[in-house]
Amino acid sequence: MNIYYSPLKKIKLLNPEYPNKSTGIINGKSSGLLNWNDIAYPQMYDLYQTLLSNFWKAQEINMQDDIKQWDQLSSTEQDVFLRINTQLASLDSLQTPTMTQVMDYVTDSSFKAIFAVIAQQEAVHNESYSYILSSLVPVSEQKARFNQAKKDPIVQKRNQLILDAYEQFKEKPAPQHLFQLAVNSINLEGIYFYAGFAFFYHLARQQKMLKTSTMISYIQRDEMQHAYFIAQFIRILLTENPDLNNAKNIEYVNHAIAQAVELEKEWASYILRDIKGIDLKEYEFYTEYLANKRLRQMGLDNLFAERSNPMPWIHVFSDEMMNGTKSDFFEQKSRTYAKVTQSNGFDEL
Ligand code: ZN
Numbered sequence: 001m002n003i004y005y006s007p008l009k010k011i012k013l014l015n016p017e018y019p020n021k022s023t024g025i026i027n028g029k030s031s032g033l034l035n036w037n038d039i040a041y042p043q044m045y046d047l048y049q050t051l052l053s054n055f056w057k058a059q060e061i062n063m064q065d066d067i068k069q070w071d072q073l074s075s076t077e078q079d080v081f082l083r084i085n086t087q088l089a090s091l092d093s094l095q096t097p098t099m100t101q102v103m104d105y106v107t108d109s110s111f112k113a114i115f116a117v118i119a120q121q122e123a124v125h126n127e128s129y130s131y132i133l134s135s136l137v138p139v140s141e142q143k144a145r146f147n148q149a150k151k152d153p154i155v156q157k158r159n160q161l162i163l164d165a166y167e168q169f170k171e172k173p174a175p176q177h178l179f180q181l182a183v184n185s186i187n188l189e190g191i192y193f194y195a196g197f198a199f200f201y202h203l204a205r206q207q208k209m210l211k212t213s214t215m216i217s218y219i220q221r222d223e224m225q226h227a228y229f230i231a232q233f234i235r236i237l238l239t240e241n242p243d244l245n246n247a248k249n250i251e252y253v254n255h256a257i258a259q260a261v262e263l264e265k266e267w268a269s270y271i272l273r274d275i276k277g278i279d280l281k282e283y284e285f286y287t288e289y290l291a292n293k294r295l296r297q298m299g300l301d302n303l304f305a306e307r308s309n310p311m312p313w314i315h316v317f318s319d320e321m322m323n324g325t326k327s328d329f330f331e332q333k334s335r336t337y338a339k340v341t342q343s344n345g346f347d348e349l
């Protein structure tokens, strides 16, 4: 059988006869000890540091203002707010255990550490959606909304693309399936969240529910970093395993991203259809713009017509947006943890 379809073995915790610096991200020889000063890809330490400097937790954000504003939202706004909240939570729920599972098969300890941090951040994201919900609606409604997210056919359809790749790796953790899992992680982290983000920022543009938007902006900052890391992971995986770097897999990436774009457009036109002020055609272009960006991060060509960001107000962490934002939008302390600089270059994420 082709080695790329034969299952990876769960890695032993300690292999003292092997070097500490792994000889590969998968199927490598690695002692299991992590010395950050002796790793195969030193840039991973910067990435790890950036992830840590983004640290935040939901309880840092006082929801009092949003609680006061909640009753002033229209019933449509409230409904969409709750649907999106639980839909985003359902995406993050998949991501925590998946990132943890990948750690069992990745031989490079520095990558394992980064997957661990990502898993922790996904757990915080998941919690923050519950935190927002618990501030605004009684527990009976929270439960109903989570059940609604599980049953929604459009949510199910879009999640299926991700789930299929994740389950495939779970059933058979082969290198090819790890590659496919990573591509779909980019779909989840880098494309699927954005119709939801757009809605919350749209409210924020009207000075509504700013605490929720602040939390969403922290989540977005994390997700951008995750998508960037996973794109780097894919590039290294393909470089180290040239047989994975074949025309069929490049086609796989293009096809999977194109599918995610279609599903995201479908979801956006369904969930945002009654929200005045969000131009759905423009959002479709935005989705394509995002997809191109993800492809370029993976070292591939644009799949869609090249265009500048059609909805720059979704991209909160670009310098332009910061300057153009009312100062009370981001008063929380987390910004002092990690300022946007040339070197961490959020604009590139
Ligand atoms: Zn997340």
Ligand code: ZN
Pocket (backbone or CB within 6 Å): 095, 122, 189, 222, 223, 226, 227
């Ligand atoms: Zn993420």
